[in-house]
Amino acid sequence: MNFYNNHLINDFFIKKYELLSLNEIKLKKKFFSFFKYKICIINEKQSLRTVNSLINVFNFFNIKYTIINNIHNFKKENIKDFSKTLGILYDYVFFRGYNDIILKIIAKFSGSIIINILSNGFHPLQSINDSFLIKNKIIIFFGDFNSNVFRSMIINLSKLNNFLILIISPKIYWNYTFLKKIFIKNKIILSEKIIILNKKVNIYNDVWYSMGETNLKKKINNIINYQINKKIIKN
Structure with a gap:
């Protein structure tokens, strides 16, 4: 390293x-x-x-x-x-x-x-390894955009600058300051609505909460519609 x-x-x-x-x-x-x-x-x-x-x-x-x-x-x-x-x-x-x-x-x-x-x-360490496993040029992030895993992954993918990153997340989790620091020329799309693309994509997700985190019920209610399920995978 x-x-x-x-x-x-x-x-x-x-x-x-x-x-x-x-x-x-x-x-x-x-x-x-x-x-x-x-x-x-x-x-x-x-x-x-x-x-x-x-x-x-x-x-x-x-x-x-x-x-x-x-x-x-x-x-x-x-x-x-x-x-x-x-x-x-x-x-x-x-x-x-x-x-x-x-x-x-x-x-x-x-x-x-x-x-x-x-x-x-x-x-x-996780983001470095995961960034090498991405096989498609479009990556869709589901869930809490402020996850430490998401943050690290987005930083590293922005360096490779040949990806389109689509973040599907509740607006309350959008971090504009963080994005402006990274994506000056890179392609990124933020959406509260689930977007289905007729292309091969990588879908990326993280756990919804970690050990020691509070207000779990509120967080689950916020992102319950952003889970990876059979319907998403099928589309």
């Missing part, structure tokens, strides 16, 4: 040529080796799938790592001092947490390479 000792805090940190290089490396099955590095996994927000997927990869390649599950570090300790301690002990820090600002602080003061494996704002 690391090209020139750069952090991967969110998908804005990945340049187009880096994204394409990762895909080439993946196709040739030539992966970066972490054998000589000291690695730490910080699991601030407990996550079964995300963290265990990473652990399984490390175990498969016999890569040694340390896990920090103690959220005491973020509640009671000075985050700058904590970051400096991380830098002394580890070369790479894989972080699963809540706050994207904390990621930036650790990146600034630790001296370690920070990899965001999932935060409230972004999900770069």
Whole structure:
């Protein structure tokens, strides 16, 4: 994941040529080796799938790592001092947490390479992989446009700039500030109505809510008509 000792805090940190290089490396099955590095996994927000997927990869390649599950570090300790301690002990820090600002602080003061494996704002590792699985030039996003997975996917697809992205979502979830930051020349369509295209498309969705999220009933009522079902797939 690391090209020139750069952090991967969110998908804005990945340049187009880096994204394409990762895909080439993946196709040739030539992966970066972490054998000589000291690695730490910080699991601030407990996550079964995300963290265990990473652990399984490390175990498969016999890569040694340390896990920090103690959220005491973020509640009671000075985050700058904590970051400096991380830098002394580890070369790479894989972080699963809540706050994207904390990621930036650790990146600034630790001296370690920070990899965001999932935060409230972004999900770069999933989006990088998923962007290589897109087979059609039209991608339809259904549901909550503010999902961290959606946000990361849209950023990376905009770099490849040969896609038409159709976001079908309630207007209350439209984030114009985010879109203006990304789509200056790229093609994107926002719609509250479900649009059926007579073409091959990729349909993309994310879970409607995550662990710890509140107001679930209200959110479900907002997006109940934007679910992926047999009728959508048939059309």
